[in-house]
Amino acid sequence: MELLVASAVGILTAAGIYLILRRRSFPVILGLSLLTYAVNVFLFATGRLVTGAPPILNKYEEVAYTDPLPQALVLTAIVISFGMTAVVVMIALGAYLSSRDDGTAMPVEADGAEEDA
Amino acid sequence: MMEHLLIAPVVLPALVAPFIIMVLRHHLDLQRIFSLASAVLLAGITLALAAKAADGSVHVYELGDWPAPFGIVLVLDRLSAMMIVLTSLLALPVLLYAIGSGWDTRGSNFHALFQFQLMGIMGAFLTGDAFNLFVFFEVLLIASYGLMIHSGGTRRFQAGVQYVVFNLLGSTLFLFALGTLYSVTGTLNMADLAVKVSQIPAEDTALLRVGAVMLLLVFAIKASLLPLHFWLPSAYANAPMPVAALFAIMTKVGAYSILRIYTLVFGPEVEATAGLTESWLLPAALLTLGAGAIGVLGSKKLGRLAAFGAIASMGTLLIAISLFTQTAAAAALYYLVHSTLAAALLFLVADLVMERQGQWILPQLPMPQTGLISALFFAAAIALAGMPPLSGFLGKLLVLDATRGAALAPWIWGVILLGSLVTIIGMARAGSLLFWKGHGLPAEDPGTIEEPPVGTLPARPAQLPFVACFGLLGGLVALTVFAGPATRYAEATAAQLYAPSAYIDTVLGRTEE
DSSP states (O other): OHHHHHHHHHHHHHHHHHHHTTOBHHHHHHHHHHHHHHHHHHHHHTTOOOSSOOSSOOSSSOOOOOOHHHHHHHHHHHHHHHHHHHHHHHHHHHHHHHHSOOBSSOOSGGGSTTSOO | OGGGGGGHHHHHHHHHHHHHHHTSTTOHHHHHHHHHHHHHHHHHHHHHHHHHHTTSOOEEEEGGGOOTTTSOEEEEOHHHHHHHHHHHHHHHHHHHHHHHTTGGGSSSOHHHHHHHHHHHHHHHHHBOBHHHHHHHHHHHHHHHHHHHTTTOOHHHHHHHHHHHHHHHHHHHHHHHHHHHHHHHHSOOBHHHHHHHHHHSOGGGOHHHHHHHHHHHHHHHHHTTOGGGOTHHHHHHHHSOHHHHHHHHHHHHHHHHHHHHHHHHTSOTTOSTTTTTTHHHHHHHHHHHHHHHHHHHHHOSBHHHHHHHHHHHHHHHHHHHHHTOOHHHHHHHHHHHHHHHHHHHHHHHHHHHHHHHHOSBOOOOOOOTTHHHHHHHHHHHHHHHHTOTTSHHHHHHHHHHHHTTTSTTHHHHHHHHHHHHHHHHHHHHHHHIIIIIGGGGSOOOOHHHHTOOSSSOOOSSOOSHHHHHHHHHHHHHHHHHHTHHHHHHHHHHHHHHHTOTHHHHHHHTTOSOO
């Protein structure tokens, strides 16, 4: 299972970074989503991988439990990344609709002084 | 009751912002009143908190009354107090400027976003929990995304996309770093982290070092350290200028976090991470200053000029921080206050010019109130470049003095002095082009002079923007006049930073107060 989780994090991160480097809004947003999935799985694994154990301590008997804190962290991270994805979609849409270009690089030629001063 | 004051800087804007959105949505005047009242109240609260922390005591606020390593804590010490006072005193003139210049009418929800931004910044300065720091980073970032694209425009949206994507990448890296640290130490409370990190045996610290460096990269992105600074010029230059003036404190959040984490958690006496940051943080800071100074010299637009000026001042600040000595930290703190106010002033003055003449640094016909604005530009330029008589000179002098014993001292002195010279030349070039060359132009018929190329001027020029600029300038003058008390406070803060045991003991409740 460790191999599965580790390779999932690795592949998601690699795919995310590749997509972000495409420099067009849609792949960049997909890449960011993949990256946040990768980080969520990674955070989940930071409490060590345990299967089939509740995230609750039992004070009456010694039972296996899984660390609850990473689960809380992942929940927070999921909520934040979801909100952030919505924001970046809206801003990218605004940029696309007003410039008719979905590149994420700033167009260089507009920086020259030929724009009326 | 008094102990709850510690959370007031976070709660107050968090209550005012939704109130403005939900109740006052259609009442601009009321929005302005509530926003201003909140900013004034924040200034009062932060000053009261600073008075509490000034005696060197550490105050802890346990959220939900959960004891420290298990619950989230807010911690107030001299450094936090200084940063929140600086934030509230910066927010006030910036808000006055935004109201006076009418920037808040050019899009919706300016005041609510402004309050949310303040909430995030205050929280980031006050929190004593690393994951909570991440959450407040996100709060201040998500508000800054809205402020950044305030009033719209193609260039602004394009710059906004870059800014958001870059910062989302930074946030992801932040989470990776926190996860790594948590997997090694099993805690995210900063004081508890400090204890746990010092207990880890040396052979098990590989992951810890990875986490420490990733965390530093995140803060370097926020602080716009050189190879990670690419988001800043286009973001700040294309943001509304009053917003960029408020953003002057955002790069300082990165500097604050470096100072906090790398004195408290990965302090100089921690063997596992010793030498990990110093060896490349300093060269990167030197390059940042160089790039900023060259950027000032090469800017064709006023917004970019101010943005590169901010990068150059971050370079100087990070040089002082990267030495990780107590005297250098004291110099860094004094320079931090100065550079925040100076960068904000430059952004506001840039907006005064841009509202009248457009954004290009080209000779143009004299604008209305050219004398007053050029005087303000002159003051902002000498402040940011570090010329006497303003506090930038004292700040740079302190930094130079603190770096005398460093191994790379000749490099540091050379880069700071040369960087200042190049900045001065860049500012002088821009100022003379903008304010002097215009007088030589052939005068057209008077009707066209009145017509500003960008924006619209009210019939009677607004007074409030000038009040705001002179307020910031007054802050710089006060920092110069009261340099003695200010440096004493900075030295006491640095001493507290480099003796973290009081902080750790108070947060973890080991001693009775």
